[in-house]
Every structure is written in C-alpha cells, then in structure tokens.
Amino acid sequence: MAAGYLQEVLKFFARLLTKPTAREDRFGRAFTRVWDGYLNRLCSKVEDNRKDRLFTKTDLVAVNFNTYLEIVNNRPGTGFTRSEKTMSSPSKTILQIDASARKSGSVTRELSGKLVERLQHRYPEAKVVSRDISQGLPFLDEDWIGASFTDPEQRSETQRKTLALSDTLVAELKAADTIVIGTPIYNFSIPAALKAWVDLIARARETFKYTEDGPVGLLEDKKAYVIVASGGTKVGSDIDYAATYLKHVLGFVGITDVSFIAADQLMVDPSRRDAALTRTLEIAA
Numbered sequence: 001m002a003a004g005y006l007q008e009v010l011k012f013f014a015r016l017l018t019k020p021t022a023r024e025d026r027f028g029r030a031f032t033r034v035w036d037g038y039l040n041r042l043c044s045k046v047e048d049n050r051k052d053r054l055f056t057k058t059d060l061v062a063v064n065f066n067t068y069l070e071i072v073n074n075r076p077g078t079g080f081t082r083s084e085k086t087m088s089s090p091s092k093t094i095l096q097i098d099a100s101a102r103k104s105g106s107v108t109r110e111l112s113g114k115l116v117e118r119l120q121h122r123y124p125e126a127k128v129v130s131r132d133i134s135q136g137l138p139f140l141d142e143d144w145i146g147a148s149f150t151d152p153e154q155r156s157e158t159q160r161k162t163l164a165l166s167d168t169l170v171a172e173l174k175a176a177d178t179i180v181i182g183t184p185i186y187n188f189s190i191p192a193a194l195k196a197w198v199d200l201i202a203r204a205r206e207t208f209k210y211t212e213d214g215p216v217g218l219l220e221d222k223k224a225y226v227i228v229a230s231g232g233t234k235v236g237s238d239i240d241y242a243a244t245y246l247k248h249v250l251g252f253v254g255i256t257d258v259s260f261i262a263a264d265q266l267m268v269d270p271s272r273r274d275a276a277l278t279r280t281l282e283i284a285a
C-alpha cells in the first residue's frame with residue numbers, strides 16, 4: 001500500500017524531471033519503460049527493507065533517485081550515497097562521544113568502540129578524540145546565553161570564560177571528519193548529558209547561522225554514525241525521541257550524512273545486540 005503510493009509519487013516527479021524532448025523520441029519511451037520497471041523493483045525493495053532498518057525508505061529512494069538524475073542529466077558515475085563518497089576519502093579525525101551512564105555492560109559503548117576500532121584500522125593515520133560525557137556537562141544558564149549572544153569582539157573576560165567549555169566542544173566537532181555517537185534511550189529520549197552536549201555545540205555563528213531563509217548549518221562534509229540502544233522502544237518509531245531528535249539536530253548544524261545503528265528492543269529480543277554488532281562491523285568494513 002505504502003509502496004504503491006511511493007511509486008506514484010516517484011513517477012510523478014520522474015515525469016516532471018524527464019526532458020519532454022527525450023520522452024518523445026524512441027530513447028525517451030524506452031527509458032520510461034526501464035524507469036517504470038526500476039521503480040517497481042525499488043519499491044518492493046523498500047517494503048522488504050523497511051521493517052528492519054531506520055529511515056531505509058528515505059535512504060533508498062534518495063540513493064536511487066540520484067542515479068536516476070544522473071541518467072537524465074547525463075552525468076554518470078556520481079550515483080553514490082553521500083556516505084559512500086565520504087567513506088572513500090581518508091578520515092583524519094574521529095570524534096567519539098559516549099553517553100551511556102553504564103561503564104560496564106554498555107551496549108552502546110561496546111559498539112561505538114568496535115566501530116572506532118574498525119575506522120582506525122581503515123584509516124591508520126586517523127586521530128581519535130574520545131569524549132565520555134556520561135558524568136554530565138553543565139546546563140545552559142542566563143550568563144551563558146548572554147555571553148553566546150554577545151558579539152565575540154565585545155565579550156568580557158568573564159563571558160569568554162563562561163563559553164570556554166562550549167568553545168572546546170565546538171572546536172572538537174569542527175575538527176572532526178567523522179563523529180561516532182553512542183547513546184542509550186533513557187525515558188524515550190537521549191540522556192540529559194547528551195542533550196547538554198547538544199546545547200553546548202549548537203552555537204549561532206559557530207555551528208549554524210540565521211539567514212533570511214531560516215537557520216543554516218555551518219558544519220560541512222562530516223560523516224556521523226549514531227549507535228542507539230534501547231530496552232523496548234523501537235528506534236524510528238513514534239515514541240522514539242532519541243534517534244529522530246539526533247537526526248534533526250545534527251542536520252540543523254549541517255551534519256546530514258548520518259548512519260544509524262539500532263541496537264534496539266534488547267529486552268524484547270536480546271539477539272538484536274548481535275545483529276547490531278554485525279551491522280556495525282559491516283558498516284565500517
């Protein structure tokens with residue numbers, strides 16, 4: 001049902017995008033037939049995959065739609081997902097952020113550790129910066145907000161000190177090519193420490209800016225992996241305010257190339273931990 005609807009939407013845009021002249025000649029007609037078949041296969045693939053993977057429907061459509069645009073625009077060879085492109089260039093700095101309050105037995109720490117290990121193996125020259133935020137980070141207060149919204153040139157010494165930790169976290173994020181975040185779901189959302197981290201890195205003029213068209217993220221060309229563990233909450237479901245929030249807020253600061261690894265519903269099915277581990281190793285292979 002959903003796949004049928006998706007197919008109609010894609011076909012509509014495909015027709016809009018295909019040049020009229022191309023559609024009128026023989027190549028155009030043949031291409032349209034191939035494209036229709038392609039969409040059918042794509043849509044059944046979406047249905048097969050969507051049960052197990054987060055945001056698969058969007059990702060698949062984006063990947064395949066790029067390939068289609070390439071054909072239409074005669075630009076072969078660029079039809080890769082952003083993540084594939086990013087993964088093929090060497091990473092220089094990996095920022096690892098762990099938010100689980102558990103030091104031992106933590107699923108997210110195990111997976112983030114394995115992922116970073118793999119990335120290091122792939123990029124031996126990479127520098128790894130680890131930030132364990134589980135002990136908490138300061139919350140924003142009135143002084144912080146005042147300092148943040150004061151022009152950098154006008155800031156007092158006290159205001160500069162107030163922003164020092166935020167400056168360090170922003171600098172770490174700016175310097176990283178790859179960001180690995182390991183986070184549990186606590187009470188349907190991210191741990192308070194991770195929210196505090198988000199508050200400290202979401203800085204106007206540093207990681208996003210206001211424009212006439214609304215806010216624009218300033219962090220470009222970064223790849224993020226987010227490992228999310230939960231007991232019962234399905235990642236990507238209506239009651240998941242962790243992965244969906246992180247996807248949005250990372251995009252807000254410009255980090256749009258994000259892969260999610262869900263080690264979710266572990267109380268329901270503990271074998272999902274192994275499945276997530278396999279996926280982690282595959283993703284970084």
Ligand SMILES: Cc1cc2nc3c(=O)[nH]c(=O)nc-3n(C[C@H](O)[C@H](O)[C@H](O)COP(=O)(O)O)c2cc1C
Pocket residue numbers: 100101102105106107108109183184185186187188189229230231232233234265266
């Ligand atoms: C304080 C607390 C709150 C939790 N809240 C949720 C929740 O809302 N939904 C859920 O599915 N699991 C919840 N869990 C389970 C954890 O998400 C799960 O145990 C996860 O594996 C923890 O990550 P870690 O293994 O990296 O420590 C909660 C666990 C704790 C300790």
